[in-house]
Amino acid sequence: MLGTNDLTRKFSLNPTEIALGVGALLFTIKSLVPPWTNAPKLLLICPAPAISSGWQAPLFDGADGKARQMAPLYKWQADRYGAAFFDAGTVVKVSPLDGVTIREPGASRGPSGDRSTACGRRRSVTVRRRCRRRNARPPPKRALLLFDRVRRGAA
Numbered sequence: 001m002l003g004t005n006d007l008t009r010k011f012s013l014n015p016t017e018i019a020l021g022v023g024a025l026l027f028t029i030k031s032l033v034p035p036w037t038n039a040p041k042l043l044l045i046c047p048a049p050a051i052s053s054g055w056q057a058p059l060f061d062g063a064d065g066k067a068r069q070m071a072p073l074y075k076w077q078a079d080r081y082g083a084a085f086f087d088a089g090t091v092v093k094v095s096p097l098d099g100v101t102i103r104e105p106g107a108s109r110g111p112s113g114d115r116s117t118a119c120g121r122r123r124s125v126t127v128r129r130r131c132r133r134r135n136a137r138p139p140p141k142r143a144l145l146l147f148d149r150v151r152r153g154a155a
Contacts, residue, residue: 001047001088003070004100007063015066019073026081042083046074049089053099060099 002025005011006018013021026042033039049067052060071087078085088102095103 001045003074004047004050007050007066008059009061010059015069015073018066018070019077022074023077023080026077026083030081042078042081044074044078044083044085046071046085046087046089048092048094048102051094051096051099054095054097056098056100063099 002022003018006013006021022044026044029042030039047067047070049070050060050063051067052063071089074087075085077083092102095101
């Protein structure tokens with residue numbers, strides 16, 4: 001969602017700067033609409049608060065506090081440019097595996113409640129098939145097994 005990557009240490013932006021950047025996008029969209037057409041209805045969605053957790057924790061170091069401040073600032077920009085506003089953080093949470101991916105409660109579990117069906121061997125086979133279709137080199141089996149172990153919480 002817009003603004004999540006801006007929370008990384010790489011950009012060193014504060015929440016106000018991120019919200020102003022989103023406001024600039026809303027302004028650009030509104031200014032590019034020809035006067036003889038109807039203006040599009042805009043919906044600004046504030047991302048679920050990112051956490052510095054999992055394998056991306058070094059990238060999102062300090063994002064926890066900044067992410068919590070973004071919803072009111074996004075609302076301010078939505079009101080300023082006449083867009084509807086929705087705070088995704090009221091409905092979904094982020095995964096502790098990486099700190100930014102949206103997940104539903106219990107989404108990492110399979111139909112029977114165990115973790116093996118959701119993240120086990122089946123995922124590796126799917127990744128390999130997609131790579132074959134694109135004529136891309138599939139990742140090595142060792143990397144896929146490590147990926148599956150991390151997803152299951154075993155590593």
